[in-house]
Every structure is written in structure tokens, then in C-alpha cells.
Amino acid sequence: MTPGQKAEARIAELGIVDPRDIDIEAIAFDAGIRVEYEQLRGCAATLVGLGNRAIATIRPSGSSGRDRFSIGHELGHWELHRGQSFQCRADNPSDNLVSSTKLEIEADEYSTHILMPSALFHPAVKSFNWPSIKEIDEVAGLFSTSLLATTLRLAKIDALPVLVTCYTSQGRRWHVAAPHVPTRWWLKEQLDEDSFAYDLLSAGRPCDSPRKQSADAWFANDDAEEFEILEQCYSPIPGQAIVVLYLSDAEMFERGYDPAVRKRRK
Ligand SMILES: [Zn+2]
Incomplete structure (x- = not known):
């Protein structure tokens, strides 16, 4: 079983069918973990x-969603890597996407799945067509998770053709695509001046619901200009944009291999 499957099996075993009943501290306690809060x-x-x-000692982050993610992460280490001690930067999945070891990725996966199990998350997002940032935040409220963790879950659960990426003025930091999004679509290294995310970072102009955008503003492929996508973004901290792109044109899935992309890979 993968870490995610293990976490979801635990939720099923506990008979939890409502996201509001995922009391992560109680689940951790049941597994033998006492949670303490301390300024680490x-x-x-x-x-x-x-x-x-x-x-498990948690540094209070000021956000219950992030604290819950940390508890889920430590519970993941306990269930998956027993016998070892850990010091983690677990409360922000964005940090772990940039630099992470195998064990940290596994603990993050466990936490993601125990807090947002597929059987409960799927129906919660299925009711939306192309969820806006506000709607994703409503789902986050239902699951008591952070907006970022919820947005990443939306990509990984593969229900929508979505790509989540993080940019600063230095360029792209990381990206997570829904597994069925073709890897031939290659994100630009730097933020394009035509993107709404550029307007957000440079002029503070918000774009928190999906708006039509030329795919050319995001993808380096030569044929990107033939397509339109939906773009929305928000800025969790100054200078950083989290961007949610929906590949709403089904024809983008029919394009074959782009030989130019391979040259760009490091
Ligand atoms: Zn860890």
C-alpha cells in the first residue's frame, strides 16, 4: 500500500464519512501519539x-489547517517510519515541494490523504465546474485544511485538468499537475508579462476566479498560442504567486509529443 492508501484505509476503518469528523489529534492519540504545542x-x-x-511537538503556526497538516505529517512518520525521530518543516507543503527527502514526501502524502481522503474529497469538489480560489477555500473550510494543501489535493486527485504552480520574480519554484495532464505542456521558466499572475505580483491586481487566457502566456511550446486556458491566482506571501491553471480545451489533450520539449528538460 502507498502512504496515501494507508491513510485512507485508517479513515475507512474509523468509519469516518464526514470531513468535519476528521479529528486528527484524536486519530493521532489513538495511534499512541500525544500532541503538544511549543515554540520550536x-x-x-x-x-x-x-x-x-x-x-509530536507542533509549533503553532496561527493556522489550524497548517497545524493539522503537521500533526498528520508526524502521524505519517509514526505509521510509516517507526523507530526514527524527526524534525520537520511540515506545516507548509510549498517548502517541501522545493526540497524534500523521500521520507518527508511520504509523510506529506500520508497527511494529505488522512485529512482529505478521496472518498470524501471527490464529492466535495465534484459539485464545482472550474472551482474558483474562493470555492477551493470553501472546500478547505469544510476539511479544516490550508488553502494550499487543498489546492494541491485538487490537482493530485486528478478529477480536473489542473496545474498548480508557484512563481516569484525569480521564476518558477515548483509545479504540480493532475496526473492525466500531458507532460508535453511545458511551463515557462519565468512569469510572462501577459499572465494575470504577473499583474498580481507587479501591480497587486487580483485574479481569484478562472479567466480566459492564451495558453501562450504559460507554456513554452510553439503551438501553445493555438489554445486558451483558464487562469486564476493568489498571493499567500508578498512576492509569491500560487497559480491554478485549468486546461479547459480538450484539444490540448490530443496534441502528441512535442520534440522541442525534450531539449528544454535538464
Ligand atoms: Zn517530516
């Missing part, structure tokens, strides 16, 4: 285990 230095959470018991 240099990391967001630690896990120290002895025998069948462990203490």
Missing part, C-alpha cells in the same frame, strides 16, 4: 517515539 526553533514539528508511544 528551526523546525515546525518534531516526533520522538519510545516503544508504542510518541510525542
Whole structure:
């Protein structure tokens, strides 16, 4: 079983059918973990285990969604990597996407799936056509998760042709695509001046519901200019844009291999 499948099996075992019943602290306690809150230095959470018991120490982030993600992450280490101690920067998936080890990725996956299991997350997002940032935030409210973790889950659950990416003035930091989005669509390294995200970062002009945009503003492929996509974005911290792109034109899925893309790969 993958870490995600293990987490979802636990939710099924507990008979949880409503996202509001995912009491992550109680689930951790049931697994032998006592959760404590403390001002840690240099990391967001630690896990120290002895025998069948462990203490997870969480640095309060000021956001219950991020704290819950940290608890889910430490629970993931406990269920998957027992016998080791951890010091994690677990409360912000954006950090872990940039630099991460295998064990951190596994713990993040466990946390994502225990807080937003497919069986409950799918119906929650299915009611929307192309969810706006506000609608994704409503789903985050239902699951008591952070907006970013919820947006990433939306991509990974593969229900929509979505690509989530993070840019700063230095360029692209990371991206996560729904698995069925063709890898031939290659994001530009730098933010294009025609993108709404550029307007957001340079002029503070918001674009938090999906708007039509030329695919050429986002993809480096020569044929991108033939297509339109939907773009929306928000800025979680100054200088950083989280962008949600919907590949709403089905023809973008019918284009074959682009030989030029391979040359761009490092
Ligand atoms: Zn960790």
C-alpha cells in the first residue's frame, strides 16, 4: 500500500464519512501519539517515539489547517517510519515541494490523504465546474485544511485538468499537475508579462476566479498560442504567486509529443 492508501484505509476503518469528523489529534492519540504545542526553533514539528508511544511537538503556526497538516505529517512518520525521530518543516507543503527527502514526501502524502481522503474529497469538489480560489477555500473550510494543501489535493486527485504552480520574480519554484495532464505542456521558466499572475505580483491586481487566457502566456511550446486556458491566482506571501491553471480545451489533450520539449528538460 502507498502512504496515501494507508491513510485512507485508517479513515475507512474509523468509519469516518464526514470531513468535519476528521479529528486528527484524536486519530493521532489513538495511534499512541500525544500532541503538544511549543515554540520550536528551526523546525515546525518534531516526533520522538519510545516503544508504542510518541510525542509530536507542533509549533503553532496561527493556522489550524497548517497545524493539522503537521500533526498528520508526524502521524505519517509514526505509521510509516517507526523507530526514527524527526524534525520537520511540515506545516507548509510549498517548502517541501522545493526540497524534500523521500521520507518527508511520504509523510506529506500520508497527511494529505488522512485529512482529505478521496472518498470524501471527490464529492466535495465534484459539485464545482472550474472551482474558483474562493470555492477551493470553501472546500478547505469544510476539511479544516490550508488553502494550499487543498489546492494541491485538487490537482493530485486528478478529477480536473489542473496545474498548480508557484512563481516569484525569480521564476518558477515548483509545479504540480493532475496526473492525466500531458507532460508535453511545458511551463515557462519565468512569469510572462501577459499572465494575470504577473499583474498580481507587479501591480497587486487580483485574479481569484478562472479567466480566459492564451495558453501562450504559460507554456513554452510553439503551438501553445493555438489554445486558451483558464487562469486564476493568489498571493499567500508578498512576492509569491500560487497559480491554478485549468486546461479547459480538450484539444490540448490530443496534441502528441512535442520534440522541442525534450531539449528544454535538464
Ligand atoms: Zn517530516
